[in-house]
Amino acid sequence: MIVGFSNESNEKLGALCRYCKNRLKSVTSAMDKLKFYFAFLLVFTFSSSALTQRIPHTEKYIAPWSCDILITGGTVVTMDSGRRVIENGAVAIKGDKIVAVGPAAVVTKNLTAKRTINARGKVIIPGLINTHTHVPMSLFRGISDDLDLNDWLTRYIFPAEAKNVDEKFVRAGTRLGLAEMIRGGTTTYCDMYYFEDAIADETKKAGVRGVLGETIIKFPVADNKSPEDALAYTEKFIKKWKNDPLIVPAAAPHAPYTLETATLKAIRAQSDRLDSAVVIHVAETKKERDDIFALYGKTPAAYLDSIGFLSNRTIAAHSVWLRPDEVDIYKKHGVGVAHNPTSNMKLASGVAPIPEMLAKDIAVGLGTDGAASNNDLDMWEEIDLAAKLHKLTSNDPKTLPAEMAFEMATIRGARALHLDDLIGSLEIGKRADIAIVDLDSLNQTPYFNIYSALVYTTKATDVRSVIINGRLVMLDRRLLTLNETAIKVDANRYREKIINSLKQ
Ligand SMILES: [Zn+2]
Secondary structure (H helix, E strand, O other), X not given: XXXXXXXXXXXHHHOOOHHHHHHHHHHHHHHHHHHHHHHHHHHHXXXXXXXXXXXXXXXXXXXXXXXXXXXXXXXXXXXXXXXXXXXXXXEEEEOOEEEEEXXXXXXXXXXXXXXXXXXXXXXXXXXXXXEEEOHHHHHHOOOOOOOXXXXXXXXXXXXXXXXXXXXXXXXXXHHHHHHHHHHOOEEEEEEEEOOXXXXXXXXXXXXXEEEEEEEEOOOOOOOOOOHHHHHHHHHHHHHHHOOOOOXXXXXXXXXXXXXXXXXXXXXXXXXXXXXXXXXEEEOOOHHHHHHHHHHHXXXXXXXXXXXXXXXXXXXXXXXXXXXXXXXXXXXXXXXXXXXXXXXXXXXXXXXXXXXXXXXXXXOEEEOOOOHHHOOOOOHHHHHHHHHHHHHXXXXXXXXXXXXXXHHHHOHHXXXXXXXXXXXXXXXXXXXXXXXXXXXXXXXXXXXXXXXXXXXXXXXXXXXXXXXXXXXXXXXXXXXXXOOHHHHHHHHHHHHHHHHHHHHO
16 A cells, blocks of 8 residues: 555556556655655654743653753742642743743753753742832832821822922832832832833833833823823823833823813723723722712712723722722723732721622732832732731631732732733743742741742742843842942932921
């Protein structure tokens, strides 16, 4: 039987003379050989190109391959859809992407790495995602405490901002906040402030990923004197940063109570036109809910829905005073939520209906809010507090288990920022945003369950090394892209200036 020839052809072959038969046989056998070589070539080409793009899942022969950074020997908490946790695992990075995740013995087979990080005894996690902050406000850390939001804002924050915020202030505060976030293993943050273009510049220089929104608010502020000016600034800002590998530019309308309906509609139109994200505070306090209801006859999220503001590019911070029908409105539009347990507790704003949102699989991430109301940018505290706060208010210790709290700081947080195709888990093809965390500090010893250790015992000081977009930004607790000493000197200089400004 000659492969590739039909029976009919074989019969015809029988009718030919011996010479012709032999000629035909040699031709068909040459064709067989060609087919074999072609098939071999296909298999070889496929397997060698696949090596740099797919997990080497098997123990079979793997051709030599290379990567830029190899992290090996640690417990890999992938946060992928199967929630794989790999003991003695490894992650390989090439350029800005993850190219292999799996058992160390498999990933490292025939692998040459330009740089190897030994993570033995440590845990390798997706970088944490802080879904809501105002990074330059780190310079207002501790300016006033133990007040409700209204008093805190009108008596301290707004006057201090009016007298101190300029581009230099924003840059110094951003560097301070970025250094603190990197130290704690945060690799992506979502921001809302003024001079956001300067924030983007500092963030890019530090090598951190940011969804950065320029604040639009109805009264004059440091960089823009009207919502129209702020909208024009935002337009330029979004166009400038649109294709940056680290910066995701956004609009940041402050809140429904600090903007007119027409401005909110214009911001939605701009977001449609530029395909850009919109960051907003929604229903942070009971006062906001009551004021909006008195004005429009609707509660805040229902009001935003009624004017066509919400979309699957919206990132809504707080959402504390949401009714069940408003949770459904979020679900309908695919709104991402930034839950800020520390800030909500400290300002006594209330408890957001997070278990109700999670029951409907809404994308809820965690955020620190600004360091002025937290008073730090430590995501590990948010993870811990989110898990505990909702147990307390539901009177049920099974509410918001540890694994879910960690999910909110990683892959679900990525969903909240509408970036889950790029970040939030350790998977092949995703951006290499990774933190390497100790597992043997006193506060973690002994450890039995990885999610329990990550959620209830790990502190920001346990984070050892951080990689963002394939670039090392902290190695063995040494910051590589920011000058810690200079940052502290700048911050303390601003402390004096802020104290004097509030005396005037
Ligand atoms: Zn906020």
